[in-house]
Structures are given as C-alpha cells and as structure tokens.
Amino acid sequence: MEKQLKSKEKEIWTKDKNHVIHPYTNFENFKTEGSVIYEKGKDHHIYDMNGKEYIDGIAGLWCVNIGHGNEEISQATADQSRKLAYYNTFEDAGSIPAADLGAKIAGLCPQNLNHVFFGTGGSMANDTAIKMIHYYFNLIGKPKKKKIISRDLAYHGSTYLAHALTGIRPTHMAFDLPFDMIHYLTAPYAYRNQNELSETEFCDFLIDEMENYILKEGEDNIACFIAEPIMGAGGVIVPPRGYHKRTFDLCKKHDIFYISDEVVTAFGRLGHMVSSEEMFGIQPDVIIMAKGLSSGYVPLGATVISDEIYEVISRPKKENPYFSHGFTYSGHPLCCAVGLKNIEILERDGFCQHVQKWGPYFEQQLKSLSDLEIVGDVRGSHYMLSLELVAYKTTKFAFEPEIGIAKRVYHHARKMGLIVRPIGALIVLSPPLTFDKTAIDQSILILRKSIELTMDDLLKEKIWKH
Template sequence: MTTATRTPPRPLDAQALWQKDRDHFIHPFTDFSLFHDKGCDLIVDSDGIYVEDIHGNRFIDGIAGLWCVNVGHGRAEIGQAMAEQATRMAYFSTFNNLSNAPAAELAAKLAELAPANLNHVFYSCGGSAANDATIRLVHYYFNRLGKPNKKRILSRNNAYHGTTYLAASLTGIESNNWGFDTLDHLVTHLSEANLYRRPKGMSEAEYCGHLVAELEETIERIGAENIAAFIAEPIMGAGGVLMAPRGYHARMQAVCRAHEILYIADEVVTGFGRLGHFFASEAVFDTQPDIINCAKGLSSGYAPLGATLISDEIYEVLGTPQRKGGVLSTGFTYSGHPVSCAAALKNIEIMEREGICANIREVGPYLERQLKTLSHHETVGDVRGSHFMLAIENVADKASKELLPVEARVGDRVAAEAQKRGLIIRPVGHLNIISPPLIWNRDVVDRVVAILDEAFTATTASLRKDGYL
C-alpha cells in the first residue's frame, strides 16, 4: 500500500481548535447533554489503518471513518488523481448536453461491476441524497407509465437510509426522528429482519416465512396499485447490523416482482468490498435489484459522491422524452463532480489491483470467528454480521436478552475503554459496531480482539461498580 509522503503538519493549537469546534460546528448526531462540556476529540492525521488525534494519540481505525475508508487512509494515488483533475478542470456543469471525462468513465465502470441490467448511473453527493433522488425518480417513472397512484414506499423498522427529509422518512430508527417531522403519508415500515430477536421458538425458516407473509399482507392492505417500491439494506447497518434469515431478500423480491413493486437495494454500506464483493445483492443474497444505491466506499470517503444504478427497463421510460421541450428536471450542481469521480475511479483501480475483495473473503470469516470469542463476557449477548460489517449487542441478561438501562451508556463505555487502549469503534446505544478499513490482516484482527477483550472486562467492572449489574 502506498500512502502519501508525510510532510510536517503545521502546528495546531489544540485548545483553540477544540474551542472553535465546540462553539461553531454543529456535528451530526450530537449528544448535547455531553457536548457543551466535553466537545469533540479532534482527529487531525491518518495513515493506512491508523488515525491520530490533535494530542498525538494514535488509534487503529475500527470504523473506516464511517463505513467508508475502505482502501485505508493516506493513499497517495487517490490524492494525486484528485489533484491532477482539480488542476485540469475542477468543476463544470453536467446539466443538459454537458459532461466530463471522469463521470463518463466511472458510469461505464459501475455498469460493468453491477449486476447485469443495471447499466445507467444517476450521480448525487452521498447516500442520503442518492436515496432521496431514487424515490423521486421512481415516482416519476410510475407517473410516466400512467400509474400516478403508485407512490407509497415500503421500508423497515430500524432501517437507515439517511437524514435528508425523504431519506429520514425512509429511515426506521425511531430515535433518529425524535422531534423531527417525517413524510408518513409516503412511507410504510415493515418489521426489521432481526434473527437475534426473532419470536421465541421460531426457526430461521419459519421466521423468514413470517416476514414474507407480513409483506404480502401489507400489499393486500394498502393495494399494490398504491405501492411504488420496497427499499432494503442487504444487511442493516446503523440499525444494528441486523442479519436477515437465509433466503429473505430473494423471497421479498419475488413478492415485489409479482405486484410490480420495484426492489431498491441500499448498498451504501455493503457495496465496494465490505462483504467481499463490489456489490452484495446478487453475489451474496441472490437478488437482482431494479435499483442499487451506493456511496461511502465508492470513493473510500476521499470525496463526497453517491450514485443510483438504474436498470435498463426503468431507463427506457426515464429516457423517453416526456413532451416537446420537456427535460428530466432533477439533479444536483455537483452531479458527476469530476474530482469526486476521479477519486472513485482510482479507488476502484486500487481495489481491483490489490485484490481487496478477495482479502475480505479470506480475512472476514477470521474476524467473525475471533470476535465471537468475546461471547464469554457477561454483557456480550450477540456477535453478528458478516465479513467486515459486524456488531456486538450488549445485554443485562443473556438468557432473557434484556437490555441494560439507557443511562448505563454501555456502548459508550465499551468504546471509551477501547479508545483508551488505542482502538476506535462505534457506539450506537447498547451496540458497538466494527466496520474497519478493508486492508486489515489477521495480525491486526488479533490485536483488535485483544484490545476489545480488555475493554469488555473493564466495562463489566465499571457497570458492576455503578450498580447496573
């Protein structure tokens, strides 16, 4: 792996920068009960699998920035590709009859990598925007077919599809929308597919049938003539890395097809290697979506970029002139931004050249097995996920699966103990999520699991001391 030549950073005044950040930067998902006093940890440097804070503390990155720095930090090739494109032409409009070379090259490459028939690309600036744009295009598609009543979108409880207005409405994590308005008239949420918390005594196959039956009953109740699409993450990400029962996605898609309901795969997290393939829908879950949305690993987080991959059948309708002088009047100023597309092209080149997907297929199962050794800890109720997309669910009692009180902040405790020992993982309520750069090897996995073993031991002791156990 080639990382950028390191130049001495300019000196930073840690206290002044912390103050500026606290006083002026409204962070996503801020816990204001803590933020006003504690502010944020400022990450100022990175290299490979490591990040460094403003005080010089070095950490293993266990979350790939936020599910996205798949090829690792400090890749000189990507920085150079971006710089070359920026100095040649940083930006020009892609509206109407204009385009640019990186956007055209990337669209063709995505069509090559995607499941057959997904040959057309609509660019956005990230995952939320990709999901928003997709629903707008889906509604337009059915309007063009003379079926204007097909507007309802089926999503799932605990799904995460973003935080822009419509994407937030698709998102089924209840706490994400506390105090915010949502477009409830457009979205119906089905049950999440959660093997760990499936009804007691129900087999995996029975649980799959139960979820499929719920979809069929929902279609019957609402009317297929009113439903445009079903959107699903192959594995739920921020909602808890929830694994569906075997065969779930293929069966759900078959029901949708039978009722002319489009199947949208949100591969913002699962795409670009996290499960060992560029796209997981067909290769892992035996589905052929009508639309795939991607972002994050598409550029490994080096530049903001999202993409909606659309089937030939849908494009045939979208690409037919609606009327004389009529245009496809949707898009973004930065659709197909040349610098972002140049970053994505180099990112994909690196992944192919270094066999990163093959590395995940080899190291991923090892990471799964090693993380499961943490199950001996009193609070570790479930270790789940696949390859480099994993979560640990913390519980008060393993037999009943009862959760610890919210005020115990168990996920935060585990993450803090891990960070003390040189590892950053993500706390989400009672969960801890591990979604590392895709360049970890077995030695790194062993170091990480050793740190987590210590972190859970320390967390159990602190929970007992504070009366939660």
C-alpha cells in the same frame, strides 16, 4: 513544543465546539465535552492532534475501504484538479471522469442496471431513487403508486425523505417527515424478533407480513421496497437465509420496484464489489452506492437504475422535455476521478479477496467474546460486524439507556487505542479493508479488556451484578 501543541489543540477544539454542528450531536454533553479532533491517518490507523495512534475500527464511518492516506488517491485528486476540478453536467455538458465512472459502475452491477445518476452521498442517492420511481409511475399512467415499503431499524439517510425511509424511530422525534408515504415492516432481527421460531419459520413470518401488507394496501398504491442487504446503523442485522430472494420475488409478483441500498455493503466490505447478485441472488431495479465508492476521500454517491426505468424517464415529454432533477455537484469531475482511482485500487490490489480470506477469521475472533457475561449476540458478515450488549444473557434483558453501556466500552477502548462505534447497546466494527490478522487480533484483545473494565465499573457503581 508539547505546550504549544496542547494550546493549538484547545484552540481547534474550541472553534469546533462553538461553530460546527456535527451530525447526530448529543447535546446533553457536547457543550462541555466537545469532540476528539483527529489530524491524520494511514491505512487502518488514525492520529489525534496530540499524536496518539488509534486503530480505526470503523473506517471513518463504514467508508474508508482502501485505508487512510493513500498516495495514489492524493495524486489522482491533484491531477484532476489541475485538468478540470469542476464543470456542470447539466444537459449539454459532461466530463471524462464522469463518463468513465458511469460505464465502470454499470459494468460492476447486474446486467440490467446501466444508467447512473451521481450525487454527493447515500441520502441524496436514496432521495433520487424514490423521486425517479414516482416520476416513472406518473409517466406510465399509474400516479397512485406512491407508497414505499421500508423496515424497522433500516437506515437510508437523513435528508428529508431519506430520514423518513429510515426506520430508527427515536431519530424521528420532533421532525415533520413524510410518514404517510412509508410503511415499516418488522426488521429481520433474529436475536430480538425470532423468539421460538426456527430460521425458516421466521423468514416465512417476515414474507407473510410483507405480502399481507401489499394485499391490504393494494399493489396499485405501492411504488417500491427499499432494503439494505445487511442492515447497518440499525444494528448490523443479517436477515435469515432466503429472505432477500423471497422479498425480491414478491416485488416482481406485485409490480413493485426493488431498491437495494448498498451504501455500506458495496465495494468490498462483504468481499464483493456489489453484493446484491453475488451474495443474495437478486437483480434489483435500483442499487444505491456511496461510502466505499470513493473510500470517503471525496463526497460521492450514485443511484444506478435499470434499463426499464431509464427507457421511460428518458422519453421527452411534449410539455417539458427536460428531466428536471439534478444538483450542482452531480457528476463532479474531481470526485468521479477519485471514484475511478479508488475502484482501480480495490480491484488491482485484491481487496475483495483479502476480505474473503480474513472476514471469516474476524467473525470467529469476535465470537470468542461470547464468553463475556454482557455479550448477548455477535453478528454480521466479513468486515461488517457487531456485538449486542445485554444485562443478562438468559433473558436478553437490556441495560437501561441511561447507563450508556456501549459508550462505556467505547471510552475504555479509545483509551487503549481502538476506535469502535457505540450505537445504543451495540458495538460496531467496520474497519478499513486493510485490516489484517495483526489488526484483528489487537482489536479483539482491546475489546475484550474494554468490556471487562466496563463490567468492573458497573459492579463498583452497583448498577449491575453477575
């Protein structure tokens, strides 16, 4: 049986390596190493084809909020597929799940956001937001308002425009993206950018920079500002206190729309279904949702727009009364049914309360790793956390990229049964919201040992010293 399983695993591994193009593939080693093939999951555990169990410390990719293998979701999927798996939602067609989910999302968002456009993920939702905003300004006679303010280290997706909104510069290499529309502000990255400034002074600097750009470019040329409440793939960066409210106030002052990209932060990861208003005191003009909206069980994203924007874009135009934007799978009935059931489970089972209870403990336990010599910074909030690894704490001196410091820790952790996400010099933890005290404690123990083993490796290889 073991031989047969290993043979089957090799067959699948080979098919994957030879025929599947993975997102963000590292082609330096993929053709020889391939991918780990995972077969099943339950709650916050996943299992590879050999049956080895791992703690899923990253919720698949920020998204499996209710945990793996939820039977209610499986049943809801089956039930809807029997009723109506798909029908188009163009113009004069709709579905019960899409209508119900649209109303439910509007009820979760700030009061001015009542209109939902569905897609299949965060990249599509961000592209849609920009397209709608540009359309809005064209319709009200302000066609010059096209510029978009983003930020260094922002992550907003990887479709053509969303990739340009993303401020992680190495990912732009050799892609022809529409950079002429985008301006990147300094990331609110205290560990690297605050230097000798106090938190208040750092926030002042960031706000001054934003307003100076607006004044230089001219508010008549700027359409919107897009921001993640806590920056995700760019480093789990928590902005200084008051930052979001002040950037929002600047946008209102200068007639610039504010887009809150809550692809990661919504649906419980920070202890709230929607964090913009609850945690940061802002009512954006647009909120972007995906990932936790369906807990990753089906591809689903949403662009939620204000009454102000909708009132303009919904006016029929004499030349063309249509809103000429949409996709085959917009409002997909089966996906919307899953989204509804997912939200029902999150609310009924008190996932936000669970995260509010255990999030501070998780943060505290991760900070206990600060005594390790290569842990430079520990940051994040609730179930969205990160370690930044450095060669020397006092100088914050970074490891050379070719050392692959985070990847080394990742490999040690995986051998011991914990999946974390390595990004450059970062170790990211964003587990399913089923994570309890036992899972937190186990993860911290494994992570500590993994970092210690990594330091031993570096010493043996003579590429680092105490």
